[in-house]
Amino acid sequence: MSEFLLTLDTNILLYSVDKDAGVKQYQALEVIERAAIEQTGVLTLQALSEFYFAAVRKGKMPADDARAQVEDWQILFPTIVPSAQTLVNALKVVHEHNIQFWDAMVWAVAKENGVKTLLSEDFQHGRVLGGVRFVNPFLEVAGVAEPMTEYAARVIHAETDIVLEDETFERFVELGGQTTSPSRPIREAAKRLDDEGF
Numbered sequence: 001m002s003e004f005l006l007t008l009d010t011n012i013l014l015y016s017v018d019k020d021a022g023v024k025q026y027q028a029l030e031v032i033e034r035a036a037i038e039q040t041g042v043l044t045l046q047a048l049s050e051f052y053f054a055a056v057r058k059g060k061m062p063a064d065d066a067r068a069q070v071e072d073w074q075i076l077f078p079t080i081v082p083s084a085q086t087l088v089n090a091l092k093v094v095h096e097h098n099i100q101f102w103d104a105m106v107w108a109v110a111k112e113n114g115v116k117t118l119l120s121e122d123f124q125h126g127r128v129l130g131g132v133r134f135v136n137p138f139l140e141v142a143g144v145a146e147p148m149t150e151y152a153a154r155v156i157h158a159e160t161d162i163v164l165e166d167e168t169f170e171r172f173v174e175l176g177g178q179t180t181s182p183s184r185p186i187r188e189a190a191k192r193l194d195d196e197g198f
Contacts, residue, residue, distance in 0.1 A: 009120030
């Protein structure tokens with residue numbers, strides 16, 4: 001894949017392991033699963049680092065489990081890192097658009113790496129800045145009862161031609177099978193693969 005559609009902010013990653021988050025945990029898990037299966041996402045080094053720190057500090061998981069989770073996500077998603085120019089771009093956005101510094105850093109890394117959508121609760125939903133669209137996956141779209149995760153999936157399907165590699169799918173199923181049963185999108189993807197003779 002030459003261009004990545006989305007990246008997930010720290011809050012999405014944290015909700016995915018937070019049993020106290022209610023429906024947001026399931027929505028976050030669905031977003032992560034879909035991005036992994038469809039190979040549409042990357043994770044920033046910052047989001048992974050913040051996840052580890054917050055998950056351990058807030059008691060969401062032991063340090064060893066948090067480290068293992070970060071390593072699993074690094075298998076599923078390419079990790080994008082800041083450059084010297086990232087800081088310059090982030091500072092410009094902080095000054096010109098009144099965005100918090102660490103949010104600006106996530107945005108700048110995403111922009112530099114061709115990411116089109118940043119999924120987060122921390123930005124103004126629907127805003128586009130420098131070609132990066134901010135999407136809150138926990139909102140309903142235009143008052144319709146369709147969760148943002150399903151809306152985002154439709155957008156991903158409409159804007160990409162995804163090729164699912166067997167090795168990536170098998171690794172994802174292996175990791176996902178450790179804690180939960182497959183979600184509806186996973187079951188549907190598996191059925192499509194079976195129907196196609198894989």
